[in-house]
Amino acid sequence: MAVEFTVLKTASDSPARLGLLKTPHGVIETPVFMPVGTQATVKTLTPLELEEIGADIILSNTYHLYLRPGSDLIKEAGGLHQFMNWQGSILTDSGGFQVFSLGKLRKISEEGVEFRSHLDGSKHFITPEKSVEIQMDLGSDIAMVFDECAPYPADYSYVKKSTELTYRWAERCKARHNREDQALFGIVQGGVFPDLRRQSAAQLVDLDFPGYGIGGLSVGEPKPLMYEMLEEIMPIMPQDKPRYLMGVGSPDCLVEAVLRGVDMFDCVWPTRIARHGTVMTRRGHLTVRNQTFARDFMPIEEDCSCYACQNFSRAYIRHLFKANEILGLRLATIHNLTFLARLMADVREAIRQDRMQQFRDQFFAEYAG
Amino acid sequence: MAVEFTVLKTASDSPARLGLLKTPHGVIETPVFMPVGTQATVKTLTPLELEEIGADIILSNTYHLYLRPGSDLIKEAGGLHQFMNWQGSILTDSGGFQVFSLGKLRKISEEGVEFRSHLDGSKHFITPEKSVEIQMDLGSDIAMVFDECAPYPADYSYVKKSTELTYRWAERCKARHNREDQALFGIVQGGVFPDLRRQSAAQLVDLDFPGYGIGGLSVGEPKPLMYEMLEEIMPIMPQDKPRYLMGVGSPDCLVEAVLRGVDMFDCVWPTRIARHGTVMTRRGHLTVRNQTFARDFMPIEEDCSCYACQNFSRAYIRHLFKANEILGLRLATIHNLTFLARLMADVREAIRQDRMQQFRDQFFAEYAG
Numbered sequence: 001m002a003v004e005f006t007v008l009k010t011a012s013d014s015p016a017r018l019g020l021l022k023t024p025h026g027v028i029e030t031p032v033f034m035p036v037g038t039q040a041t042v043k044t045l046t047p048l049e050l051e052e053i054g055a056d057i058i059l060s061n062t063y064h065l066y067l068r069p070g071s072d073l074i075k076e077a078g079g080l081h082q083f084m085n086w087q088g089s090i091l092t093d094s095g096g097f098q099v100f101s102l103g104k105l106r107k108i109s110e111e112g113v114e115f116r117s118h119l120d121g122s123k124h125f126i127t128p129e130k131s132v133e134i135q136m137d138l139g140s141d142i143a144m145v146f147d148e149c150a151p152y153p154a155d156y157s158y159v160k161k162s163t164e165l166t167y168r169w170a171e172r173c174k175a176r177h178n179r180e181d182q183a184l185f186g187i188v189q190g191g192v193f194p195d196l197r198r199q200s201a202a203q204l205v206d207l208d209f210p211g212y213g214i215g216g217l218s219v220g221e222p223k224p225l226m227y228e229m230l231e232e233i234m235p236i237m238p239q240d241k242p243r244y245l246m247g248v249g250s251p252d253c254l255v256e257a258v259l260r261g262v263d264m265f266d267c268v269w270p271t272r273i274a275r276h277g278t279v280m281t282r283r284g285h286l287t288v289r290n291q292t293f294a295r296d297f298m299p300i301e302e303d304c305s306c307y308a309c310q311n312f313s314r315a316y317i318r319h320l321f322k323a324n325e326i327l328g329l330r331l332a333t334i335h336n337l338t339f340l341a342r343l344m345a346d347v348r349e350a351i352r353q354d355r356m357q358q359f360r361d362q363f364f365a366e367y368a369g
Numbered sequence: 370m371a372v373e374f375t376v377l378k379t380a381s382d383s384p385a386r387l388g389l390l391k392t393p394h395g396v397i398e399t400p401v402f403m404p405v406g407t408q409a410t411v412k413t414l415t416p417l418e419l420e421e422i423g424a425d426i427i428l429s430n431t432y433h434l435y436l437r438p439g440s441d442l443i444k445e446a447g448g449l450h451q452f453m454n455w456q457g458s459i460l461t462d463s464g465g466f467q468v469f470s471l472g473k474l475r476k477i478s479e480e481g482v483e484f485r486s487h488l489d490g491s492k493h494f495i496t497p498e499k500s501v502e503i504q505m506d507l508g509s510d511i512a513m514v515f516d517e518c519a520p521y522p523a524d525y526s527y528v529k530k531s532t533e534l535t536y537r538w539a540e541r542c543k544a545r546h547n548r549e550d551q552a553l554f555g556i557v558q559g560g561v562f563p564d565l566r567r568q569s570a571a572q573l574v575d576l577d578f579p580g581y582g583i584g585g586l587s588v589g590e591p592k593p594l595m596y597e598m599l600e601e602i603m604p605i606m607p608q609d610k611p612r613y614l615m616g617v618g619s620p621d622c623l624v625e626a627v628l629r630g631v632d633m634f635d636c637v638w639p640t641r642i643a644r645h646g647t648v649m650t651r652r653g654h655l656t657v658r659n660q661t662f663a664r665d666f667m668p669i670e671e672d673c674s675c676y677a678c679q680n681f682s683r684a685y686i687r688h689l690f691k692a693n694e695i696l697g698l699r700l701a702t703i704h705n706l707t708f709l710a711r712l713m714a715d716v717r718e719a720i721r722q723d724r725m726q727q728f729r730d731q732f733f734a735e736y737a738g
């Protein structure tokens with residue numbers, strides 16, 4: 001088995017659970033947030049800094065790496081871990097989400113997706129098999145099946161057809177996958193339609209994947225609808241397999257989704273807002289580049305142990321942003337990822353002590369979004 | 370005394386010397402190259418990384434900090450060291466060079482220079498006294514007098530008048546300076562005219578500064594002319610005071626200038642070319658972003674101990690540059706500054722062993738520029 005998942009504890013009053021995910025590159029405590037390293041680097045950071053932040057697993061993007069530098073080159077380098085010198089675990093997405101986001105530049109058929117590169121306009125055709133082959137070349141610890149992520153809003157018949165296509169593609173991905181040191185996760189789709197979600201979950205579970213992504217959420221639908229979909233599928237999902245809510249990374253959603261039984265998350269948002277000068281705190285976001293902080297010589301968060309908070313003031317970080325200095329992007333990124341790593345550690349501790357509901361209430365009493 | 374300088378050894382066959390420069394923030398072995406942190410940050414790096422690179426002293430720019438975030442704000446933060454959290458030494462320039470570089474945006478008079486900010490067009494007037502006051506607010510270990518840096522080429526009469534103005538301004542700077550934990554260095558000007566250089570040196574030495582900048586070189590003149598000017602003034606410069614060749618940072622010039630008796634250097638060039646994907650090696654520059662290195666899985670330099678060379682390949686760094694990833698800028702910057710720190714350490718060792726001429730010959734046998 002490329003990955004082994006052990007549930008250490010399930011909360012008594014919710015599906016929240018504490019787990020251990022073992023990959024060829026280490027053991028990851030869940031629930032976990034995975035920082036995103038789209039182009040074989042978590043933007044602005046070194047692997048060493050990721051370790052210091054406490055990241056055990058990162059996500060990287062198949063679509064981007066396939067186009068640049070090319071999965072053949074990465075294979076030649078000895079795989080993605082070796083290429084980017086990251087000793088921890090890596091999950092790669094399938095490229096599906098990126099390809100579908102290309103809009104007019106892509107054309108979907110039963111066989112796969114034809115698209116034009118956003119870099120040079122060159123034409124490519126990705127099939128489920130091809131996506132798996134690329135991910136096997138990259139050598140990630142966890143690969144994802146090639147799925148169609150239906151947009152929101154989309155009508156029932158479109159989502160139904162799309163979800164069925166995703167299922168057939170999942171079968172084809174599974175048939176093609178043969179790398180023993182890599183796990184291939186299925187992806188549950190179904191938009192915001194409870195019956196399609198349940199159907200997709202049941203079908204995917206039938207294929208017996210070692211883990212399951214939950215895709216097509218956090219794509220514009222109201223948050224309560226996302227939580228409802230999680231509640232619909234959770235009873236169908238196997239207890240002994242990890243559940244990964246794709247593309248979710250705002251603190252409130254993380255807490256709510258953990259309560260509903262999710263184990264893994266990823267999102268570009270925390271690192272993206274960091275690069276725009278917004279930092280995360282227990283009380284909500286803080287736009288550190290604002291004039292308000294020009295003479296604020298306090299750290300971003302007083303009780304934060306990150307390198308940014310231990311060494312620099314809001315005034316200095318604001319100056320760096322105003323002066324377009326890269327160190328500002330670095331410090332804000334380090335802080336936001338540390339904030340999320342710490343939030344997830346607190347969440348795990350709350351589950352361990354079986355007080356996750358209480359943790360959630362305390363969290364929202366303070367958190368302003 | 371804010372700084373103490375001790376010559377440990379002078380070469381037997383050249384003016385090259387090994388020294389120790391003591392400031393309130395540490396002891397610096399000379400000859401030394403000072404990385405430039407224009408806006409209170411050495412671009413892309415943390416203070417921790419600068420320490421790891423072996424930097425004991427950095428340069429920061431008065432003109433930039435005066436305009437943004439403002440020297441009053443930095444004073445309020447507890448000074449520049451505190452603001453940017455740098456425990457090592459800091460030398461600030463006077464702002465003169467930057468102001469004169471503004472071209473049409475500035476007007477020089479006996480009293481000082483009127484100029485418009487490159488940021489917002491606001492009008493400012495900097496006098497020698499004002500420059501010293503700003504630098505006292507910044508609290509650098511070494512401040513520089515406000516000088517006029519004559520352009521190259523410039524005719525004799527212009528440079529003569531300019532050099533005399535620089536002398537009168539140096540007197541005014543000295544009269545205004547009263548911070549005991551900060552040293553104020555004079556600056557020798559005189560363009561490429563031997564008699565003006567000698568006159569400037571003699572006049573500045575009469576004012577008895579604790580150290581001397583050599584300004585107005587490396588501004589476009591041929592390198593042999595720069596070396597000639599150094600040879601002209603060196604017999605006039607006091608043996609027991611540090612000599613700082615301003616704005617010089619290419620490896621060949623460093624080696625040649627050390628041989629002619631220079632102790633300190635600074636330059637933005639090594640970090641600037643790094644951010645454009647060019648790295649320094651013993652054999653000369655290497656444009657790591659070039660196609661040639663796409664599948665080159667060797668480090669930038671095999672025997673280099675820097676974080677970039679110890680952990681990443683040329684292929685990976687090239688990928689980072691092609692993909693516009695900040696980590697590329699960071700790694701190239703770390704390498705170039707490590708390269709220069711190492712070159713200067715080698716230079717010091719050569720002087721210690723009294724084989725600096727031999728070191729220079731070996732250096733140029735390998736170095737292609």
